[in-house]
Amino acid sequence: MIDWAWLADHLDAIVLRTVQHVYLTAIALTVGFAISFVLALWVVRRRMLYGPVIGVAGILFTIPSLALFAALVPITGLSVLTAVVPLVLYTLVIFIHNIVTGLEGVPAEVVEAASGMGYSRGQRLWQVELPLAIPLLVAGLRVASVSTIGLVTISALIGDAYGGLGFFITEGIRHSFPTEIYTGAILSMALAVVADLIFVRLQRRITPWSRARAAGSPAPVTPR
Amino acid sequence: MVDQPPHRASVVEFDHVTKRYDMAAKGGSGRPTTPGAVNDLRLLVPAGKICVLVGPSGCGKTTSLKMVNRLIEPTSGRILIDGVDAATRDVTELRRGIGYVIQHVGLFPHLTVGENVATVPRLLGWQKARQSARSDELLDLVGLPAGAYRNRYPSQLSGGERQRVGVARALAVDPPLMLMDEPFGAVDPIVRDRLQNEFLRLQGELAKTILFVTHDVDEAIKMGDLVAVLQDGGRLAQFGTPTEILSSPASDFVARFVGVDRGLKRLSLARVRDMPLRPAPMVRDGSPAAEARSHLVDAAPPYLLVVDGRDRPIGWLAAPDLPPDGSIDGSRAVSASPLLDPETTLRDALSMLLAAAVQAGIAVDREGRVLGLVTADDIGARMRAPIDPDDR
Numbered sequence: 001m002i003d004w005a006w007l008a009d010h011l012d013a014i015v016l017r018t019v020q021h022v023y024l025t026a027i028a029l030t031v032g033f034a035i036s037f038v039l040a041l042w043v044v045r046r047r048m049l050y051g052p053v054i055g056v057a058g059i060l061f062t063i064p065s066l067a068l069f070a071a072l073v074p075i076t077g078l079s080v081l082t083a084v085v086p087l088v089l090y091t092l093v094i095f096i097h098n099i100v101t102g103l104e105g106v107p108a109e110v111v112e113a114a115s116g117m118g119y120s121r122g123q124r125l126w127q128v129e130l131p132l133a134i135p136l137l138v139a140g141l142r143v144a145s146v147s148t149i150g151l152v153t154i155s156a157l158i159g160d161a162y163g164g165l166g167f168f169i170t171e172g173i174r175h176s177f178p179t180e181i182y183t184g185a186i187l188s189m190a191l192a193v194v195a196d197l198i199f200v201r202l203q204r205r206i207t208p209w210s211r212a213r214a215a216g217s218p219a220p221v222t223p224r
Numbered sequence: 225m226v227d228q229p230p231h232r233a234s235v236v237e238f239d240h241v242t243k244r245y246d247m248a249a250k251g252g253s254g255r256p257t258t259p260g261a262v263n264d265l266r267l268l269v270p271a272g273k274i275c276v277l278v279g280p281s282g283c284g285k286t287t288s289l290k291m292v293n294r295l296i297e298p299t300s301g302r303i304l305i306d307g308v309d310a311a312t313r314d315v316t317e318l319r320r321g322i323g324y325v326i327q328h329v330g331l332f333p334h335l336t337v338g339e340n341v342a343t344v345p346r347l348l349g350w351q352k353a354r355q356s357a358r359s360d361e362l363l364d365l366v367g368l369p370a371g372a373y374r375n376r377y378p379s380q381l382s383g384g385e386r387q388r389v390g391v392a393r394a395l396a397v398d399p400p401l402m403l404m405d406e407p408f409g410a411v412d413p414i415v416r417d418r419l420q421n422e423f424l425r426l427q428g429e430l431a432k433t434i435l436f437v438t439h440d441v442d443e444a445i446k447m448g449d450l451v452a453v454l455q456d457g458g459r460l461a462q463f464g465t466p467t468e469i470l471s472s473p474a475s476d477f478v479a480r481f482v483g484v485d486r487g488l489k490r491l492s493l494a495r496v497r498d499m500p501l502r503p504a505p506m507v508r509d510g511s512p513a514a515e516a517r518s519h520l521v522d523a524a525p526p527y528l529l530v531v532d533g534r535d536r537p538i539g540w541l542a543a544p545d546l547p548p549d550g551s552i553d554g555s556r557a558v559s560a561s562p563l564l565d566p567e568t569t570l571r572d573a574l575s576m577l578l579a580a581a582v583q584a585g586i587a588v589d590r591e592g593r594v595l596g597l598v599t600a601d602d603i604g605a606r607m608r609a610p611i612d613p614d615d616r
Contacts, residue, residue, distance in 0.1 A: 113330025116293055116403075117344055117393075118320035131334045209334045212377035 003179040014168075018187060021164025024152045025195070027084050029145060032091030039092075040099035041125075050100060057093035065090070065151055069158045083155040083162040090151060091144040098140030102133030135210065138203040145195040153188055165191075233271035233433040234306050234401040236292065241265040241301035243287050243458070260287045262458035265301070269450070271400075272431040276448035278438055280481070284458030285437045289403050292435060293319045305401065320344050323394030323402035323432070327409040329386045331378040337363070337389050338374030344396045362392040367422065384415040391423065395430070404436045408443070420446060441482050445470065445489055453478050467493055487607055488571055496573055496587050497566035499606065501596025504529045504586065509538055509554035513547045520546075529586070530557040535593040537563070537586050561586045564598060574603050 007014070043050040068086040076082045106129050114124045130137075156163025156170045163170065165184040172180030204211065243262040259282030269275040277285040290296040292303055294315050303310045310318060331340050339346075341362050342355040350358075360370035366388040378386060387408060394402055408416045408423075424447065427434065438444055444451050445466040453469060455461040455477050462474040470490040473479035482489065507516040507528045516528055526543035530552060539557030547553065562576035564585045577583050577600045587595040 107328075107330070107333075109326055109328035109330035110332060111330075112295070113324065113326060114332070116290075116295055116319060116324035116326070118316040118318075118347055120316050123347070128332060128334075207334070209377045209379065212380055 001178060002182065003177075006177075006179050007183065014183060014187070017163075017165050017167055017184075018191070020162070021149070021152050021166075021188065021191060024080075024083055024087065024155070024162065024164055025145065025148050025191075028087030028091060028148050028152075029141065031084070032088040032144065032148075033095055033141070035088065036092050036095030036099060040096050040103070043096070044100055044103050054093065054096055054100075057096055060089045061093045063089075065154050066157065069155055073158055078159045078161060080162065082158050083152075087148050087151055087155070091148060094144045094147070095140050098136045098143075099133065102136030102140075103129050105136065106132045131207075134207050135203065138199050142196050142199045145199065146192045149188060149192045149195060153184065164188075232398070232400040233431055235271050235304075236267075236269040236275075236401065236433060236435065237304040237307075238265045238267040238288070239302045239304060241288070241291060241298050241303060243284070243291065243296065244299045260284055260458075262287050262291070262298075265458065265460055267452055267460065267463060269433060269435065271433050273449040274427060274434040274436055274447055275450045275452060276436045276438060276444040277452050277454060278441060278444035278448075278481075279454035279461070280456065281439060283454040283456055285439075285454050286405055287458065288454070289405055289435055289437050292401075292403055293322050293324060316347075320347055320397070321399055321401075323396075323399040325390050325394045325402065325404045325407040327406040329390035329410075331386055331389055331393070333378050335377075336374060337368070337376050337378065337381070338370070340378065340389055341392045341396055343393055348397065358396060359392075362395055363389075365395070365426070366392045368392070383411045384419060387411060387415075387419055388422075391426075400433060402432050402434045404434060406438055407436070409438070409440075416443075423447075442489065445493065453481060455481075488574075490607065491571035491574060491603065492569045494570045494606070495566065496564045496568045496570065496585075496598060499570070499587075499598055499602060501587055501598060502584075502602070504594050504597050506531050506535070506594060507541075507552050508533065509557075510551050512551055513549055516541075516552055517546060528552075529594065530554045531594055534591070536591075537561070537588065537594050540582060563588050563592075566595070570603050570606070573598060574600060577603075 039053055043053050065086060068089070069082065072082045072085060076085065110128065110132070111124070114128045119128065152164045153166030153169055154163075156166030160167060165188045168180040168184030172178065172182075172184065241262060242264055243260070245258045245261055262284040265284075265288060267275070277288055279285050287296055291298050292305070292310065294310055297311070331337075332343070335343075338356060338359045341359040342350075345355045345358055356374075360374060363370040363373055368385060368388055373381075373385075373389075378389070381389065387410075390407065394404075408419045411419065420443065436444075436447055438447070448466055450463065451466050451469050452463045453461040461481075462469055462478045467490060469478065470482060470486045470493070473482060473486070479486070505519050505528050507519060507530055509530050509532055519528060520526065520543055527540045528543075528546070530538045530541050532538055532554070537559070538554045539559035540561065541552065541557045545556060560581040562573075562580045562585045564573050564576070564587045566587060566589070568576075573585055577585050577598075583600045585598045587598055589595055
């Protein structure tokens with residue numbers, strides 16, 4: 001069923017497409033996170049804007065990806081933008097929601113103590129609120145990375161230049177050649193799993209306090 | 225701000241401070257007494273004293289406190305700290321110079337205990353080594369050995385330990401003024417009592433100026449050098465020493481707020497050593513009975529207190545039980561009086577007297593020697609007497 005000879009002959013292309021897949025995902029996540037971060041900080045301060053902003057991001061998320069890639073071709077041509085813009089747009093609703101929830105989940109007394117002790121607004125954000133929002137930021141990154149890695153395969157439909165591992169899937173369908181389809185699909189899934197593991201590891205490493213309770217806390221003392 | 229001389233304490237003055245909340249704008253009733261409002265508050269808190277703001281919920285006590293470090297800005301009026309209007313100072317600099325402790329402590333969960341305590345030093349840019357030295361010193365001060373606690377996270381502490389860390393954090397740069405908003409409100413009564421006592425002992429050494437908010441009258445009386453009772457609408461109902469508040473409430477509101485047991489509460493402010501003691505009609509065990517009989521003439525109750533060779537009480541001997549001749553026999557004396565330490569509060573003394581068969585307590589010194597007698601009537605008489613201004 002699997003044509004091993006084809007695999008051996010196309011190792012270079014497979015590596016190249018895998019790198020492109022990672023690269024498109026990384027750009028989409030970085031740009032998407034940056035835009036969402038700015039929007040999230042804005043709506044956290046002006047709560048009435050949260051509804052409209054998340055609403056628009058949500059509507060963007062409902063556009064069928066196939067249609068969005070196709071719709072962009074006349075505007076941005078067959079450039080990398082055509083591939084990246086939809087990927088970015090689909091991350092917004094995930095990131096904005098998680099960043100806002102993360103910032104608003106910081107306990108009120110912690111924020112009050114920080115203000116009362118003389119943190120400036122910026123210091124409070126960077127040194128208190130964002131560190132405490134890390135678990136939700138990472139949760140957003142995990143969902144967005146899995147969803148983006150899947151969507152990159154669809155961007156193959158706008159042309160052979162992009163699409164990462166999706167290129168093999170469209171090629172395999174065109175030539176009725178299962179080996180190519182499996183190669184694209186399995187490697188894409190593997191990327192998603194690896195990305196997820198990396199984010200879980202990263203979170204554990206940068207939030208030592210969340211492990212503290214499990215690791216070294218003394219047994220609770222129960223008075224009899 | 226950095227190297228302050230020890231025992232620096234601020235004077236805080238509320239000068240016609242008013243805070244209004246526009247409830248109509250939020251769809252409320254627009255009544256003049258919106259919760260948290262403060263109405264023309266005038267208060268002078270002298271240096272080195274604990275001033276407790278107490279009142280029912282919504283009386284504006286927390287609002288008043290937060291206007292000092294400008295977490296809330298007054299609608300009108302000024303708050304002067306050492307004569308300087310707080311509104312004219314840079315807000316972060318102002319806050320870094322005022323210790324702040326709140327009910328749920330608000331420790332930073334992502335920082336270790338040591339880093340939490342060093343918060344303000346870090347904001348002020350102290351050297352790392354100096355930050356951790358100060359942090360260790362303060363942890364030891366509040367009874368949490370730095371070696372065992374500095375690297376823990378707040379989630380690994382008990383409620384009482386967190387409160388102690390909160391106090392240590394507020395003391396980090398030795399601020400001349402501390403604001404404490406129900407600082408012991410979130411712990412159980414036994415821990416609260418211990419934290420209160422520890423804090424009073426600490427304050428005995430530090431002599432900070434402290435504004436302390438509570439809704440608990442007993443805590444106010446225990447902690448306060450001065451007590452400001454606030455009532456609905458943020459009006460000051462009374463400002464005075466705990467004794468003044470308890471003995472002469474300025475209004476029905478204050479009388480009701482401090483409670484019908486305010487007489488008993490006042491008793492907990494005074495101790496046996498503050499009482500004039502009655503001389504005890506003492507006879508030594510083994511002394512001649514005839515001599516003892518002569519004492520009976522001027523002893524009002526027909527009882528004699530038999531003491532041992534070192535003036536320690538053995539018990540009471542009723543007049544009919546005195547042997548006609550020979551010597552006093554201590555083994556026949558009845559020991560039914562409570563023994564009172566000079567440090568016993570009058571409230572506890574009265575309680576012991578009411579429970580005892582003989583309603584005269586014997587005050588004894590550290591060696592157990594008789595100092596004199598206190599009766600339930602004496603305590604009652606003291607409560608009815610006009611207040612001594614030094615009494616607290």
